[in-house]
Amino acid sequence: MEPFQPERPPPPMMEIHVVAAADSPEFALLCWALRSSPVVGLDAEWKPNRTIRLHHQDTVGGGDGVPAADLPARSFPTVSLLQIACRVRRRPSDPVVGDSPVFLVDLLSVPLVALWGPLRDMFESSSVIKLGFKFKQDLVYLSSTFSANGCDPGFDRVEPFMDITSIYHHLKNPTMGKKHPKDTKSLAAICKEVLNVSLSKELQCSDWSCRPLSEQQILYAAADAYYLLEIFDVFQQKIITKAAAKSQPSPPGQNFIATVTEKEIISESGSNKLFTECCESSDMLDDCLSNNVRRHGEKIMLKESDKKPRTSRRKEKKQSSGNAKNKEKLTCDEDWQGPPPWDVSFGGDGSPKFLCDVMIEGLAKRLRCVGIDAAIPFLRKPDPRQLLNQAYKEKRVLLTRDAKLLRYQYLVRNQVYKVKSSLKNDQLLEVIETFQLKISEEQLMSRCTKCNGNFIQKPLTIEEAIIASRGFQVIPDCLFDRNLEFWQCTDCKQLYWERNLS
Numbered sequence: 001m002e003p004f005q006p007e008r009p010p011p012p013m014m015e016i017h018v019v020a021a022a023d024s025p026e027f028a029l030l031c032w033a034l035r036s037s038p039v040v041g042l043d044a045e046w047k048p049n050r051t052i053r054l055h056h057q058d059t060v061g062g063g064d065g066v067p068a069a070d071l072p073a074r075s076f077p078t079v080s081l082l083q084i085a086c087r088v089r090r091r092p093s094d095p096v097v098g099d100s101p102v103f104l105v106d107l108l109s110v111p112l113v114a115l116w117g118p119l120r121d122m123f124e125s126s127s128v129i130k131l132g133f134k135f136k137q138d139l140v141y142l143s144s145t146f147s148a149n150g151c152d153p154g155f156d157r158v159e160p161f162m163d164i165t166s167i168y169h170h171l172k173n174p175t176m177g178k179k180h181p182k183d184t185k186s187l188a189a190i191c192k193e194v195l196n197v198s199l200s201k202e203l204q205c206s207d208w209s210c211r212p213l214s215e216q217q218i219l220y221a222a223a224d225a226y227y228l229l230e231i232f233d234v235f236q237q238k239i240i241t242k243a244a245a246k247s248q249p250s251p252p253g254q255n256f257i258a259t260v261t262e263k264e265i266i267s268e269s270g271s272n273k274l275f276t277e278c279c280e281s282s283d284m285l286d287d288c289l290s291n292n293v294r295r296h297g298e299k300i301m302l303k304e305s306d307k308k309p310r311t312s313r314r315k316e317k318k319q320s321s322g323n324a325k326n327k328e329k330l331t332c333d334e335d336w337q338g339p340p341p342w343d344v345s346f347g348g349d350g351s352p353k354f355l356c357d358v359m360i361e362g363l364a365k366r367l368r369c370v371g372i373d374a375a376i377p378f379l380r381k382p383d384p385r386q387l388l389n390q391a392y393k394e395k396r397v398l399l400t401r402d403a404k405l406l407r408y409q410y411l412v413r414n415q416v417y418k419v420k421s422s423l424k425n426d427q428l429l430e431v432i433e434t435f436q437l438k439i440s441e442e443q444l445m446s447r448c449t450k451c452n453g454n455f456i457q458k459p460l461t462i463e464e465a466i467i468a469s470r471g472f473q474v475i476p477d478c479l480f481d482r483n484l485e486f487w488q489c490t491d492c493k494q495l496y497w498e499r500n501l502s
Contacts, residue, residue, distance in 0.1 A: 371443025453491030
């Protein structure tokens with residue numbers, strides 16, 4: 001069975017170049033693109049830093065281990081991959097390349113000394129607009145990585161720079177200026193709202209230091225940088241149409257320019273070419289764009305204190321002086337200990353129930369597909385105690401990829417499990433095997449993948465489905481001549497139909 005959802009256009013084919021050597025054609029193409037691009041999108045990936053705090057020993061590995069005082073000082077993560085999406089301006093004599101190539105630079109194999117100069121020039125060039133999403137942390141880690149490999153002092157500044165969050169708030173409220181709400185949206189949420197593109201964050205916490213990168217990792221990394229350019233296009237087009245409306249009043253009855261919407265901007269064919277030609281042909285539009293970049297843009301400046309990892313002595317002292325009994329329970333054991341809260345021998349009802357945190361919401365849908373009760377957090381950005389409180393009250397096991405949550409599992413005994421797999425299908429198999437779930441044929445697609453509700457047990461006919469869908473869903477005409485049965489969620493009223501495989 002499949003839910004009815006509006007058909008979305010497929011994402012554009014990205015032109016991806018993996019740069020793995022300084023003497024490769026891809027590296028030469030990257031250096032040319034950095035010199036030929038007025039706008040670039042930037043992102044970086046690194047291996048998640050999962051450290052376990054020592055509580056009761058002064059040594060690592062017990063009494064015969066290495067003294068804690070001899071451990072290396074805390075350092076920033078090493079950046080493994082740098083993503084650069086370029087909006088290039090080509091001349092007839094330039095290399096044959098698309099308008100928006102994406103370069104994935106393998107910092108584990110490319111000599112950083114060869115890359116340092118071209119990157120620094122691009123970061124500091126006043127003629128290149130740099131785009132990113134909360135990029136300061138990425139720059140700190142990049143600077144640390146390059147400094148540790150003979151490129152001292154790393155990177156100090158990036159300007160002009162535009163954060164995608166600033167662009168998003170300008171699109172929503174042009175009069176806001178640089179004052180933004182404290183509750184900022186994620187990049188995935190911004191892409192969905194501005195571009196109507198679903199940007200998966202499933203691989204965000206995967207191990208980016210492993211080689212070779214999987215195809216899914218390559219597409220994920222390229223998309224993070226590529227869609228920064230697409231969002232900037234919407235921002236740029238809004239400026240162009242606003243300037244054009246002021247300089248050339250629309251003919252009577254034709255007010256298209258003044259009423260163009262963000263979705264119409266995205267759906268226009270050849271929009272990037274149109275933007276570039278308009279900007280190149282009019283000094284007024286260039287000035288308008290420059291003024292808006294100055295108004296909503298910023299610069300990232302790293303101080304010496306930014307380049308040194310911070311440690312909170314007050315926090316360390318507070319944690320070390322806590323209750324000894326609770327300390328004993330603050331373990332980071334990632335293996336499932338059991339029994340689960342639904343165990344009948346401990347007063348449970350025998351029905352497995354899970355709570356998937358925001359990092360693995362995709363796993364919740366797959367668990368629902370096989371008939372398992374899988375909820376998601378009530379709040380969009382819950383703190384650890386709110387998550388654990390929901391799991392405790394609903395007698396669920398909290399599934400997470402966040403190792404930090406394991407520190408709180410003493411609050412809810414045997415109700416936190418860290419999922420080790422990074423891909424959704426592998427996560428589903430891991431949960432089924434770990435908790436020894438029994439999946440029967442009757443359970444398959446017995447729950448709504450949208451809201452976790454149950455289906456109406458009796459199937460609906462096409463006539464009943466049409467009545468149920470009025471004002472809620474549109475049933476495709478191609479289904480009317482088929483002898484299909486429909487199911488409806490008892491909670492959210494979503495309609496499902498069974499695919500005919502014959």
